[in-house]
Amino acid sequence: MAWNSNLRWRLPLACLLLQVAMVVLFGVFVRYDPDADAHWWTEKTRRNISSDLENEFYYRYPSFQDVHVMVFVGFGFLMTFLQRYGFSAVGFNFLLAAFGIQWALLVQGWLHHVEDRHISLGIENLINADFCVASVCVAFGAVLGKVSPVQLLIMTFFQVTLFSVNEFILLQLLEVKDAGGSMTIHTFGAYFGLTVTRILYRRNLEQTKERQSSAYHSDLFAMIGTLFLWMYWPSFNSAISYHGDSQHRAAINTYCSLAACVLTSVAMSSALHKKGKLDMVHIQNATLAGGVAVGTAAEMMLMPYGALIVGFFCGIISTLGFVYLTPFLESRLQIQDTCGIHNLHGIPGILGAIVGAVTAACASPEVYGQEGLAHSFDFQGFKKDWTTRRQGKFQVFGLLVSLAMALMGGIIVGLILRLPFWGQAADENCFDDAVYWEIPQEKSTVYIPEDPTLKPGVHSAPLVPVLSTVSSIPVVASAMPLVP
């Protein structure tokens, strides 16, 4: 298909319209949280607090910054592994996240934080907005290289909305616990993205096979993303847990799970290669599956060995997924999953939801203490009579709802994105920065010594070296016709 990928009016219009809408809606709806308002002085008196440290800011700000790094540097650089798509990976992730956090503040605010018809904005909202956008970044991984920034903005708009509704159903209606978002963020994000990419199926993507692989330096850039995701994941899973032991425990469990996951990912990567060599794709991705799968249970009394076991199996399953499942999905189910998010977020997300449900159902007053159990699962107010089994059951409902929302939402959004006027690239131009970016013309003069096989005398200036121009990025070079 010959689409017009010139974004000159479409992208600016989309950005400006959305941003103007944000300004207006923020003006109408958004105010500061009491902890961030100049009335903090009266608030302190009201809550009988003497120290400024009790401001929510000091409990959560370090975690917030870590989560922020994960969304922008973590996801952004993780996706730079493609040899010619680094600008788009980092740049479009930047764009969609910057829009997504604003829209998420609004939608999540309307659903969770309305007081006196106003959304009250504090550090917790910022973290939740980053969480919401993380699920969009996950979905972006599935469609990476095949969509235009306009499509991404549209996808972000709808996905953030659906995410918030789904989150509302889970956390408020089903009373599900999901601190690290195994269900709300990863499962939802992954299956949403996979559905969208299924609907946007491109038959002739074979011709860009080369550009779908990595290059030496692009793999190193991607490792920056991997490591920041891996290192800060304990902050991610603990960022919105209850103060004190919950945050502390969530960080420890995530740390353990991630560590175990690295060893089994490496083991499988080597075992599945005929010469025992490691594959960067697995190191970049499967090592993170442990963080996804411990998301729901991180703040529960999973015990350190429980976390290790979760990480252990996730590393194995995720690597197996990259080797066997991704090719299968593409060839049989026509699901082109660029980053393999099914292996990093999809399956581990479902596993995480199940682990969470089981851990919740098995919670006992011996392990938590009577007070701790009530506090951890909010067994108070109308939930006073809930048993842990019931909590477990509702956790499973939460998973099913998330999957249903992801599939339904993905179909609708996929169909919208299939409309032919969003500036998407033609099949042969996928995975190429040059479609949407002004690419630096890298020309280096290369010294090519005289061909020793050419006898002097055959041509006039035998000792004069030849200078040619080499473009050291493939982008420009490959665009040239091959002359026989």
Added chain:
Amino acid sequence: MAWNSNLRWRLPLACLLLQVAMVVLFGVFVRYDPDADAHWWTEKTRRNISSDLENEFYYRYPSFQDVHVMVFVGFGFLMTFLQRYGFSAVGFNFLLAAFGIQWALLVQGWLHHVEDRHISLGIENLINADFCVASVCVAFGAVLGKVSPVQLLIMTFFQVTLFSVNEFILLQLLEVKDAGGSMTIHTFGAYFGLTVTRILYRRNLEQTKERQSSAYHSDLFAMIGTLFLWMYWPSFNSAISYHGDSQHRAAINTYCSLAACVLTSVAMSSALHKKGKLDMVHIQNATLAGGVAVGTAAEMMLMPYGALIVGFFCGIISTLGFVYLTPFLESRLQIQDTCGIHNLHGIPGILGAIVGAVTAACASPEVYGQEGLAHSFDFQGFKKDWTTRRQGKFQVFGLLVSLAMALMGGIIVGLILRLPFWGQAADENCFDDAVYWEIPQEKSTVYIPEDPTLKPGVHSAPLVPVLSTVSSIPVVASAMPLVP
């Protein structure tokens, strides 16, 4: 001009002399703050504190580390966008910042923190020193590629001094509020740097046009800088605000402004390209303008939508600046602004000062609460009778003083740096790491298959491939003479 750019004695001498001076001055003047001194035990009793958490360290350390990352990784990598100047960008930034923070601790200490003839050193001093150096990093952006490290050390010495004096005038004498340093850091740094680069004008810089552009990977390295600046800017603007709501609010406002700025930068970048393509220069720089412009007002009750509006316009203005103003400044005013700091720090800095002045002037007891207003603007002691209008007026004076100091200081320092013996590079060697760095000799053997158009038989070994040596970095290659 044929300057001698061999730094063998000049650079070591400059570094060692400055460092010895630092040691001596620290020995004479610098002691620990009570919060960092082993007498903290008595201090706790004196201040009637029971918890160690009330140590200033816990209020500010996370923000400090984020600011530290912005200065060294943020600014350092942001400037690696030039294709052959990455070592110098990161390395010289490292050098000047390491010297600058020491000198700033002293000068700022003398002006602000002297007790008993000693400077008392605590976490707040470290943050302020980083702030001061940030303004030098801004100025470095204007002269990037055209000055020697010796010149940078001299510039740092003078700029840190002037910065501290200017800051003293603003904060202590004019009682100006400037939490994120729109005036003290960005406006001052930018116009100081622009004045210096004007005086160091190089007529023949055209010949290095190629090296003044980026390369594919250098643009990705620069994005590391951009993203860490963008992500940690909320910490920057909130790092030295008052405890509690002020820090909290400053972080939220900055977060909002930056998010809006990304969308409008992208919009303008696309709209201004004839094929609607995005330009990395805008994504790397204009997206940050929102953080600069919200610097002064960040801790005030700007309201989230106010922050969005600031970011909205800054993204537009900054991108327009890169497209239209920077070429104009260079061709007409002979201001060669390598990184376009005028668009990222200059104009947004001035805007930020004005936004701050207006926000201060419009502050009312309804919005802040009586106590909050007095606390936020220090309307106590001799300022007890100040009105917010008066505060606003003084904010404007602060801007004017900063501009005047920057211009005057820039002229003097520029003239000093013009002296011909600081090891500066010749015009044709600007923007080239090879002048000051030992560059790795990267040689890769390139396989060049037989020219198929050459008939076999014309030369002896027609099927033998030719091997040539290609240097994959332009630095070495371009140094070779072009043979016709």
Added chain:
Amino acid sequence: MAWNSNLRWRLPLACLLLQVAMVVLFGVFVRYDPDADAHWWTEKTRRNISSDLENEFYYRYPSFQDVHVMVFVGFGFLMTFLQRYGFSAVGFNFLLAAFGIQWALLVQGWLHHVEDRHISLGIENLINADFCVASVCVAFGAVLGKVSPVQLLIMTFFQVTLFSVNEFILLQLLEVKDAGGSMTIHTFGAYFGLTVTRILYRRNLEQTKERQSSAYHSDLFAMIGTLFLWMYWPSFNSAISYHGDSQHRAAINTYCSLAACVLTSVAMSSALHKKGKLDMVHIQNATLAGGVAVGTAAEMMLMPYGALIVGFFCGIISTLGFVYLTPFLESRLQIQDTCGIHNLHGIPGILGAIVGAVTAACASPEVYGQEGLAHSFDFQGFKKDWTTRRQGKFQVFGLLVSLAMALMGGIIVGLILRLPFWGQAADENCFDDAVYWEIPQEKSTVYIPEDPTLKPGVHSAPLVPVLSTVSSIPVVASAMPLVP
């Protein structure tokens, strides 16, 4: 020697066995610390605390995350400087650290944190595990490029054990203070690694000389590592100091020492080059020596100028070491120290131990206050009668024990690693990612214009450009035979 470097069964088996062992041992031994347990509610009552902020988590989590970044991104990227060994540098560091932290939690737990036959796991354990692994990362720097991942896992297993024993002797038996680990981490890690590399001496490493050098972009990747180490080192040295002034002071001292170190490193780097040019190796490494050397004394009343002096000399000594000592060690003592850890961790570590001993011996009640002195050096309980001189003496014993343990341990582990079946690479394949990694095949078509010296008419199609294939990474290219 022709070793078999195919890891297909060895690496997966090693990883899986170790990980299964970890799961089992964690199951038997590891439980949550009271601050991370759901019984925190009763703990709060027991300790008479009202605020959740008194949970150890809030004192140490930000520092922990910084240390985590140093271990994984800092050390990992610092070692990517080799032109063809980036995957292994980052990837193997990731693997060994992920295993090491689990094993360290166990061994350190058994020695320090056993209560009721269980190890209680909290944030401090995580930091200490990261510390322990940092010493393995140091040793990895010595053997980088010459060992297989299986060897690294074995080395990690033994080194973590020895580290923990050594740490136990120093901190528990000798009552030594070593907040930043000058002795336990750096001296021990460096001399352990140097001994191992001595025993693994490879006679024919000359042939890989080219691959032992850096490339332009690999040096920039390494700077990411350097800067994150440099910036977060204050967190490293203060992470496990006592609450309040000790943490605060440790951060300040480290900040000062590191700043001074940058200037003297740059000075020496330039002074030792015949054209005064800077060497990236020195900027990447020697600038960090100040953080190592201030490790022991960081939390003491070293005074800011004392820290500057330490940094001053370390920058000089470390750079001199790179220029003169490393070649000497290789040629005379057959110690092949890939990253020059002797200059960055060895000598500065010893210096740091001595500085710490002297600072402790000179501590006086005038400087610390009576209460501060007792608190800082734990002069209570059975240590009530200790003098500071005695403390100083024990600090020196600590250094000697660390050196002895490192040498003995290094010999034993080196001999184990010399066994021929661990999958190590042949001498000619050292420093090459291609041995253990699936490397992306980077092929770019290069446009080579017609040789102007060839007269038209000599061959049939004179204006047709020739296209050849260039592999832009040396890895692939150099594997091709050189044709005369």
